[in-house]
Amino acid sequence: MNSKARVLSAQEAIDLWLQVPRRPISAAMRRTLDAAESGSFAFGDLELPLSSWGTPGDPFVLLVHGWGGHRGQLSAIGAALAEAGYRATAFDAPAHGEVPGERTNGYEIAQVIRGLVAELGQPYAVVAHSLGTMSTTIALQEGLQAQRLVYTGPMRRLHDAMGAFLQMHDLADEVAQQVESAMLERFGEDVWQVTALDLQLPGIGLPMLLVHDKQDEITPYVSSLALKRAYPAAELMTTEGLGHRKILRDPAVIQRIVDFIAA
Numbered sequence: 001m002n003s004k005a006r007v008l009s010a011q012e013a014i015d016l017w018l019q020v021p022r023r024p025i026s027a028a029m030r031r032t033l034d035a036a037e038s039g040s041f042a043f044g045d046l047e048l049p050l051s052s053w054g055t056p057g058d059p060f061v062l063l064v065h066g067w068g069g070h071r072g073q074l075s076a077i078g079a080a081l082a083e084a085g086y087r088a089t090a091f092d093a094p095a096h097g098e099v100p101g102e103r104t105n106g107y108e109i110a111q112v113i114r115g116l117v118a119e120l121g122q123p124y125a126v127v128a129h130s131l132g133t134m135s136t137t138i139a140l141q142e143g144l145q146a147q148r149l150v151y152t153g154p155m156r157r158l159h160d161a162m163g164a165f166l167q168m169h170d171l172a173d174e175v176a177q178q179v180e181s182a183m184l185e186r187f188g189e190d191v192w193q194v195t196a197l198d199l200q201l202p203g204i205g206l207p208m209l210l211v212h213d214k215q216d217e218i219t220p221y222v223s224s225l226a227l228k229r230a231y232p233a234a235e236l237m238t239t240e241g242l243g244h245r246k247i248l249r250d251p252a253v254i255q256r257i258v259d260f261i262a263a
Contacts, residue, residue: 014182029072063090063181066130070097109135198230218244
């Protein structure tokens with residue numbers, strides 16, 4: 001262990017773990033969002049912005065961004081789905097995109113998903129990215145229904161992010177134990193099981209497409225390999241050189257997603 005690594009209190013550790021690293025909406029993504037239908041969804045005291053593509057009444061596809069992301073990252077997928085005859089809707093989660101706040105968690109984002117579904121109806125399909133796949137998996141255990149799932153750059157288990165978290169913030173190894181204890185206290189004894197995609201997805205049993213880049217710098221490619229082993233019925237599309245975020249705007253990836261949903 002690095003003797004100079006920081007040691008935090010338990011409260012500081014969980015606060016940092018749940019702090020959202022915001023990413024700005026690029027000019028290109030903003031143009032795509034401007035061309036979409038805008039709306040909002042009331043979630044507690046927050047108004048979460050919505051962007052929708054396609055005709056109301058067409059089969060509904062819910063788009064879920066990842067940790068630190070925003071709805072603009074899924075805009076190219078939304079536009080392509082509209083061209084294929086679907087109604088796609090993306091949202092900014094609490095403390096993400098244009099929504100104020102510094103912290104949220106996967107369970108809260110799962111609540112947003114369930115609230116949206118209560119208002120918009122159950123989706124035909126869900127396309128989720130990165131840690132958005134975890135929130136979607138939680139929501140699927142709590143009433144979300146879909147006929148097809150697409151997970152891009154998924155993380156097999158929340159535990160898998162711990163090493164990168166410690167390294168990113170130059171934290172001592174003991175901080176991991178503080179975070180784990182705080183997670184158990186806040187979210188329950190089953191938190192690590194409920195959020196484990198490789199444990200939950202086989203039981204959910206939906207047709208699934210996994211898309212992952214071998215050079216993903218945020219969630220390692222082996223995560224999708226592990227999910228494929230745990231759930232052999234899932235399809236796996238492997239890319240190279242796109243990394244974690246460009247995968248969401250790659251024409252070949254988008255076409256595969258549209259084809260899978262339309263199959």
